[in-house]
Amino acid sequence: MIERIVPEAVVAVEAFGDARTDTWLFPEERAVIARAVDKRRREFTAARGCAHDAMAKLGVPAAPLLPGERGAPAWPAGVNGSITHCAGYHAAAVASAGEVAALGIDAEPHAPLPGGVLDAIALPGEAARLRNLSAADPSISWDRLLFSAKESVYKTWFPLTGRPLAFEGADLAFERDGTFTARILVPGVPAVLGPPLRGRWLVGAGLAMTAIAVPTPVPTPSPKETTHDGRR
Template sequence: MIEELLEPGTAAVESFGDEPGAVAELHPEEARLVATAEEGRRREFATVRRCARTALATLGADPGPVLRDPKGAPVWPAGFTGAMTHCQGYRAAVVATSAEVAALGIDAEPNLPLSNPGVAALVTVDEERAWLPGLRARRPEIHWERLVFSAKESVYKVWYPLTGRWLDFQDAVITVDPAWSTFRARLLVPAPVVAAGVRLDSLTGSYLVRDGLIVTAITVGRRRGTRT
């Protein structure tokens, strides 16, 4: 599913549930990260780590532990970049060589309304609220506020490895092209530079709505800037 949104050369592995035995396969360093978590969280964590190690192995990386930095972002082996996501009924990891890809962002969410109107107000900005009613009327089977949330999660997963800084939901404006299942995120804060002369004032990505899920993805190429 997720591979439909990614470039050739990017390795993706997904699972539609927690995999038996994944907890037992955790490296000791990984296991310590969830030692006090409840069992469901440990299984989820272990399954997405298994996805990550399997994806890394397809690109020739050593299948070592995938740990996290002080802000919770995954720490990838030298020479690689990637992203992970999990929600109810879905776990996935994508990786690529950092020589080819500057950053990856993926996110999966249930195709359901956000928990309450207050959450939608925190996630969206005025420009997005202007187009959301029209898309809700045309395509009511998609929960568009949730898609905006997912797109911004993918934006953050690209932004943070490039800058090391927090990005708020209010710091990007999403526009959607439903004809092509793509979205654009216009950044409202100073943009990172990924190559000589390539400043990412905006990011483009793709989305997929299927089997009760909304999945979004962004790939930032090392040489050509953002691509989908």
């Protein structure tokens, strides 16, 4: 499913259920979860299995993926990626840094958020737009999609800035065609992140998922590098 909402430059691998819990891990990865509870070990192992497969499909040599700052995976040089997992589902997406500057994916159970959570994560404008969307299509848990999309925004933002981003730090708007936009509301936004960020969403198989892939900017030749007829 996840491959349907990422661009061609991104390689995505997913697994349903506990199919990846026997995945081979590097010793360094096993050390990370040596004292973790069973649930954490299973999630970590399954998600790392997806990430290892995705990197292999991208042509990247095998390497341990260890948690970095704030728990985000530390990807090999030249690779940008994202991992997500929820009950019964694990996925990873990777791309060459030369093609994708930042990448964020997230999957959640497709069900309404617990009481009070929407009030904690939604800006007033977002809440109003969700009410309109719910009236137009009540089959979609738009509040859960908002939560997922804000997670994808954070996963895109943090590797580029090294700074946290609160839920109220981005204003999201969904379209029913499977797309959404996100305006970052805090200062110091890297130029590559907008405005605005653009993502895609999908609902199916009991899941709500979102993805953002920010293309790497193409360098613009300086005037000294280009002749009057456009030749270098």
